[in-house]
Each structure stands twice: as structure tokens, then as C-alpha cells.
Amino acid sequence: MDTFTIELPEEQARRLREQAEEAGVTPEEMLRFTIQEWLTRPGQDFARAAAYVLQKNRELYRRLA
Template identity: 45%
Template sequence: MTYITIDLSDSQFQKLQNLARVHGIATEVLLKASLEDWLNLQKGDFVNAADYVLEKNAELYRRLA
């Protein structure tokens, strides 16, 4: 497992703690879940963009093949 350290302002850390408390989970769990969601969203955006380009240019690719 890899570890990372980040700098947060006191205000950011307090907001993070409050949000975790509201959801009844540890701050670390909230951060890991949020990061996982963000990474998956980025992957989904790339896949959607790639699919769009491939579909848009399908005829061109067929002619060039």
C-alpha cells in the first residue's frame, strides 16, 4: 500500500471532519471513497470521449483501412 501526505488548511480539515461525522464514517474512509469516485469519473469521461471520436470518424477509419 502506498501512503500520501497532503496539506490542508484548518478550514478544509474542519469541513472534511464535519462531513465525515455527518455520514458516520472516518475521515480517511471519506477521502478514499471520494478519490475513488473522482478517479472513476475521469476514466468514464475519457471512455465517453474516445467512443464519441471513434463513432464520429468510423466511416473515415473504414475507408482508410
């Protein structure tokens, strides 16, 4: 497992600590979860967008084929 060190402005660090405390986790756990969620989204967003475009233009694609 890799370790990353980041610097946050004091206001962002304070907000992170507050949100983590409200969620009952450490700031590190909050960041880890958020990053995991973010890293899985791009593929899901692309798949959703592609399915939408294909569905919306199905008839056009059929005529062009």
C-alpha cells in the same frame, strides 16, 4: 499499500471532518472513497466523450472512409 500525508488549511479540514461525521465515516475513509471515485472517472469520461463524438459524426466518418 502506500500512505500519503497531506496538509489542509484549517477550514478545509473542518469541512472534511463535518462531512465525514455526517456520512458516518472517518475523514480518512471519506478521502479514500473520494480519491477512488476520482481515479475511476477520467477513463469513464473519456469513453463517454468518445462515444458521443463518434455517434454525432457517424455520417461524416462514413463519407470520409
